[in-house]
Amino acid sequence: CGPTVYQYATIGNMRSYVFADILRRVLAYNGYSVKMVMNITDVGHLVSDADEGEDKMLVAVGREKKTPWEIARFYTEAFMKDAALLNILRPTALCYATEHIEEMLQMVVELVEKGYAYETSDGIYFDISKFPAYGQLSGIRLQDQLAGARVEENPEKKHHADFALWKKAPKEHIMQWPSPWGMGYPGWHIECSAMSRKYLGDQFDIHTGGVDHIPIHHENEIAQSESCTGKIPARFWMHGEFLLVDGGKMSKSLGNTYTVHDLVTKGFEPLAFRYFCFSAHYRSHLNFTWPALESAQKGLRSLRTMVQRSSRGPEKPGAEEKMGRFRELFLESVNDDLNMPKAVSVLWEAAKADLGPGLARLAGEFDRVLALDLVKGPADEDKVLELSELPPEVQALIEERRLAREAKDWAKSDRLREQLREMGYQVKDLKDGYEVTRIP
Secondary structure, eight states: OOOBOSSOOOHHHHHHHHHHHHHHHHHHHTTOOOOOEEEEBOSOOEEETTTEEEEHHHHHHHHHOSOHHHHHHHHHHHHHHHHHHTTOOOOSEEEEGGGOHHHHHHHHHHHHHTTSEEEETTEEEEOGGGOTTTTTTTOOOHHHHHHSOOOTTOTTOSSTTOEEEEEEOOTTOSSOBOOTTSSEEEOHHHHHHHHHHHHHOSOEEEEEEEGGGIIIIIHHHHHHHHHHHSSOSEEEEEEEOOEEETTBOOOGGGTOOOOHHHHHHTTOOHHHHHHHHTTSOTTSOEEEOHHHHHHHHHHHHHHHHHHHHHTTSOOOTTHHHHHHHHHHHHHHHHHTTSOHHHHHHHHHHHHTSOOTTHHHHHHHHHHHHHOSOTTTSOOOTTOOOOGGGSOHHHHHHHHHHHHHHHTTOHHHHHHHHHHHHHTTEEEEEETTEEEEEEOO
16 A cells, blocks of 8 residues: 555655565565556545545645646655655556546446446445445454444445545536446545555455554455455455554654754665664564664664674685575574564674674675665764775864874874774774764
8 A cells, every 4th residue: 555645655655665675675586476566546545544635636736836746746746756865676566546537437337237337416336235245354243334423424324434436526526437327436445445446456466555554444345356366355354563662652743753864964864764663573562762863873783884894804704604504594593573673683783793894794684684785884983994985184184183193293193093093083093094973
């Protein structure tokens, strides 16, 4: 399930896509060829998942005074940029709901003809009483759904949990298409079923999403897809848990809905958030705080420092044998329901195992899954800096100090070292030269 593109994605949203990206990378790491399809919801997602309230895209139209298509294009591009900053691979197919209305209508017509759906004055609804397996994903009992109170917004519905496949649109509704029942627009749930069917067939391997999708959206997807095809659409369903902020729910009213841009503005690199996501299992809550993100960034850069320094050292005897064991442990971890906390701990163990340049090679292999830019990304503050990375005035002082040492002018050498320290740089003299690092 992809984003509804009516506003910037939050870091809570992005945690879900980091999880899906890890799943994809782990499958590829195991040698599978992965076809990944992601939808872009640019129509039909109402403020309530239960077919109530305004379309989220139209809420954005009122807010920004742009057309729905302009809004969808802008926020889709923003989402894809955020995903790229987090090293999330692009999907094999990116499909927009508004470009697949014909496929959705074909499914709705099929459901009506088979007796699974009925017409009311405001749309076409799926009759959940005709699908005895309703609730199989979430554990909701169909009888409880049938016994529930009717939703006052539409007393024509046979059961309160019947959901919209197609909504009839009033003339003033901006987004509408012709259908056998007049002008209208699709329900949110039919979008995913129609597009997954087009790109992946009647049944595919894995469907991902957030835990909030389980009780309504994914139950409804299963009901309408299986009623059409006779098959459960996905063999496996995997759901990521919520990201909390300061121990509570992320909410606009609380002012704690952060975006990737917010992280960058505060001086964090986006991959620090990706690394932070690995600190909890995808099926567990993860509590975001600024100190926790700061700790994650320090940890990531320390890890990179160890990896990058190792590439400059001599080969170590016995390293290959140790590396083989670390490869086994890493594979066991990621294949254990994507146990990323364990996988990261394996890499840390390897970093401390005196592997020499083998560590950099191993980290490069693991980075096919982790995607943390371990070999080339920005490292810790004590990273050894190349002369070309230093400001010109610092380069000049270092060269002046080198000449002073050649002339055995130790007093001047010490004075220049102190001057460099005051500028935030530490110079360490070696047998055949020197190393320069930043002072934290």
